[in-house]
Structures are given as structure tokens and as C-alpha cells.
Amino acid sequence: MKVLVCISNVPDTTTKIAFTDNNTQFNTAGVQYIINPYDEIALARAIELCEGGKGTITVINVGDASTEPTIRKALAIGADDAIRVNAAPRDAYFVAKQIANVAKDGGYDFILTGRESIDFNGSQVAAMVGEFLSIPSISIIKKLDINENTASIEREIEGGKEVIETPLPFIASCAEGVAEPKIPNMRGIMSARTKPLIVVEPTEITKVAEVKSYETPAPRGQVKMIDAADMEKLVDALHSEAKVI
């Protein structure tokens, strides 16, 4: 079994988000980068499914050389090898095209991504890759099992879940519940240094989207404190002042 896991390199979840150049650039000063938390879930499930020699895992990242520590971390966690497409990730369309290009002749049985990247929250890449490759894409999955030639999947829907069976190959975007993220052990960290990491050049495509500027949310007004004994006052405030109940 051959599995491809897509990983993106994102600011650590505790990062204070700020912008420079008149709010057109994300301020990367002092920012720590990590594997997108959902991608760790995807990778963890891939490792579980490949355990005992049942398969091999390639991780792919579209990014410039600065993402290599994140790729090495994925190798330390347990991926077998890695591919980096040497380009700054411009938009999801571009990223998906690069991944599809690499995957189309790779013979992967399935491809996993995270449900969304925590920086741009696009949740676009998985389904776009699916469309580029003309394979099924299942977004925001909670459970994944591989049978002979099919996969059993549970997908989240409003107020419930959908149980799905899909033929291989397919691509799915993983959410919480699929697996618990794995922490690299010492042997993993040592071997990560020598595992293969191939760099490939991107294919150019026309730009379809561009971030023009950023904005930080307006600060909320002063908090109104209400006495814990006086819940009538809270209910009244929610009704007559905030008008939400």
C-alpha cells in the first residue's frame, strides 16, 4: 500500500497574529512553524494503517526551503520519505495543482490531508486534488478504515454523520477523531535525518486568487460584569440590551 500525506507548514497555534506593510503581509517575526495540527492527525492514521509493513508513507509539502524542518518532523514521526515542491504556496488552487502533478504518476492507493490549514482555513486542497485526479474526495472525515479495495469512512455532516464506502484510490481530509497525533521518538528523530527528501520544481499556472490585505478583528467593548446571584439581570441584558434571546 502506498500512501501520500499532504502537510502544510503553519504558525504555531499560540502565535499572536499581526501584520506589516500596511496590513498586507503576515508578520513572521518570531513565529514558530509547526505541522498543521490536522495534518498530524492524517499522518498518524496513515502510520497506523501502514504498521507492520503493510505500506509506505510519503509526505508532500508545497513550500520553499524554510519548510524543511517541518518536513523532517513528519519523517521523524514516521513517514518513509518526503517530496517538497519548491514554491511558496500561493493559493489553494496552485498548491492542489502541484500535489496532483506529483500524485498522478505516483501510484498512491490513497491520499490524506488535514481538514483545513489553520492559517488560511481554506479547506480547499483535498477536493481540488480529487478533481484534478478525477478520484473521489471526501471532506472532513472522522474515521477511516481500509479494506481490500475500498475504504470505510465516516464524514461529519450537520447534526450527525454519514457512513461512506469509497473505492481506492481516493483523497480524504482528516478531522479530529481519525487518530491521535503521534510524538516522534528518539529513533524516529535520528532516522529522519537520513530519510529521502526529494525537491521538485513547480509547474506554473495562472493565478486565480490573491490576498490583498489583512485585518484584525475589532476589539470588543468593555466586559460588563454581572453579579453571580443575579441571573435575572443577565437574562434581561441578553433580551433587552444584546437582543439575542
Next chain:
Amino acid sequence: MSVLVYVENADGKFKKSTFEVVSYAKEIANQLGTSLTALSIGNVADGALAELGKYGAQKVLTVNNDKLKSFVNQAYASIISSAAKAEGSKVVVLAASFSGKGLAPRVAVKLEAGLVDGAVELPDLKDGKFTVKKTAFSGKAFAHVELTSAVKIVSLVPNSFKVVERPEAANVTAFESTAAESDFGVMIKDIVRASDKISLPDAELVVSAGRGMKGPENWGMVEELANLLGAATACSKPVSDAGWRPHSEHVGQTGIAISPNLYIAIGISGAIQHLAGVSSSKVIVVINKDPEAPFFKVADYGIVGDAFEVLPKLIDAIKKFKEAA
């Protein structure tokens, strides 16, 4: 030309979020000086389809087909893109629902279109441009994304645009499915919907609780409060990690991002990763026994107190309020 809006149904019925996207798409159509076409897939009754006119759809295309009764991602994407082509639509609007998130990117590739997933406002059409505001960095910021492709696709976050009535006489016509056999590889085995539950992403009111509740056995109060208000329930990550509540209730940076009208946070400290998913709630109430809890900094109303004492009082106060109403 016309703007095309895909109208999602659940078991043949349209939800409020569907009327939100129709209202949103209508406003875009008005600003572009064009008409609005809605596309429905699945078994929806004619009456419900005609009702889309109330929110401004002049034309309703419907694909009524048993094979398409439940959501088949690839097949739906094929139909939406061929409808967009047939209508010559330069703008396609969908809901950023669970299904919408799977659909929009496929439609985008088929139409070689740029996509903004998770718009929170109307696009800015100044100088002939098309720039859409969306959340970024998991609610810690917004990005203004310009779409530069010929066809543009926008999916709208539930609860971020008001339903507006702009009555039109909707002309309902059948649309032929263009889905190929190969679009039906995925089989839906089962759909499990807890019908008594309000779905979290759509909910206008949310009652959420964290580790301060001590254990799953204490969620009765949280659920009672939610039921009284007609609210959905949510929780912090450690609570779902510990299995006290299902993963589907986990909100935050690595859970669901929500923007309800009211978010009540009980015994949640307000860690930055939690706030990321809830900070776009319109009104936030925080109940925490620690006056220094960071959550108070982003709250509209704060109550310092023990949840085990505050909740029964709040439940009583709501009961009284409901009886008086």
C-alpha cells in the same frame, strides 16, 4: 450572465443557511445588475422550490433524481458546474456547510475558478474587482482575497448574512443531470442524524462548557440550559479529548469555528486556541470562578462564580423569562 446559487437541502427541506446564501447571492446579482438562478439537487417539493423566489431567485433549476437524493460529491459538482456553464454564470455561490466544503473546490477546478471558502461579508466590487472578506488564522484575523479568474466562486459562512426577503416570481424548471457513471463511485451506506439536536455550525445560540465542569456526569445542567434556550451544545478540546463529549462538539482552532449570535462559555479558561474558533460570536457570556480567566477579556458579559451554583440560577431565570414571554 446571472449569478448561480446552489441551494442545499437536508431530507428535502431547505434550512435557514440556504435562505442566507440565496439572500447573499441576490445582493451580489443586484450589484452586478444581473439576475439570480438557484440550482437544487435531490428531491425537493415544487412548493419549497418556488419559495426560493421569496428571497430573490428569478429562476430555479431542479434536478430531481432518485440517484441524487443524497449527497454524492462528484456528481453534484458535475451538475453545479454544468449549470453554471449553461447559465453563463460568472459568480457561483454556495454555503460553507460540510457538504459545501467538499463541493466548492471541485466546482472551482471544473470551472478554472478562484474560490473563497468561508466568506463573511458581501464581496467588494469597487473598480470592477471582486474582493471577498473571509476569516483567516482560525478567527484571529480576516483576509481580503481578490478573485482574478473569469468565474468566481464564493462559499458563505452560516450565520454571517441576514436572510432578506425580495420577492420574485420564481420560474421552476427541470435541469438534466450531467453526472457521469464514474461520478457515482462513492456509496453512502448510512446517514445518522441526531434529529433532536441543533447542528453546531448553524446554531444561533450555543452553550459551551470546559474542564471546569469536572466530569461528563455534570453535563445535565449544560444540556438543560441549551434545551431551554434552543441552543446547540459545544465544548473545549480537553473535554472531547477526555471523551466527556463527542468530537463533533469541540470548537476552536482545531475544532469547529462558529459564529453564533450568542456563545455562553462555562468553565472554559479562554486559551488562544479556543478563542480562535469562537471569537466571531456576536455576544459572548463567560461564567468562570477565576476572575483572572483570560476569557473575560473578550467577553461581553462576565459572571465570576462557581458554575455549579450559577447554572441552576441561570436556568431558573430563563424559565421565568420564558413563562413571562
